[in-house]
Amino acid sequence: MRMLLTAQMDTETANRAVSDGTLPKVIEEIVEHLKPEAAYFTLRNGQRSCLMVFDMEDSAQMPPLLEPLFHANSSVSLQPAMNLDDLRAGLGGMKR
DSSP, X not given: OEEEEEEEEOHHHHHHHHHTTHHHXXXXXXXXXXXXXXXXXXXXXXXXXXXXXXXXXXXXXXXXXXXXXXXTTEEEXXXXXXXXXXXXXXXXXXXX
16 A cells, blocks of 8 residues: 655754764665655755655554654654545446
């Protein structure tokens, strides 16, 4: 199932991770595990944030995928998401 991961990093923790060089390692670890079809990095509410769209085959994948973000003191959100083709297929299957 296509999922949207949103993570906001605590500013103090992220600042330390930038200073000591661990932030790029955390990001690479997450990208390596998720293999996202899209990854965006931005600010949300004044905090470093990332949004990634990836395929999750089983909910048992959540702990190993999300732990690096929790260790980075991030606020994490995970929710199902559709692209336009998924939406068209879903709407096409509705009874009228």
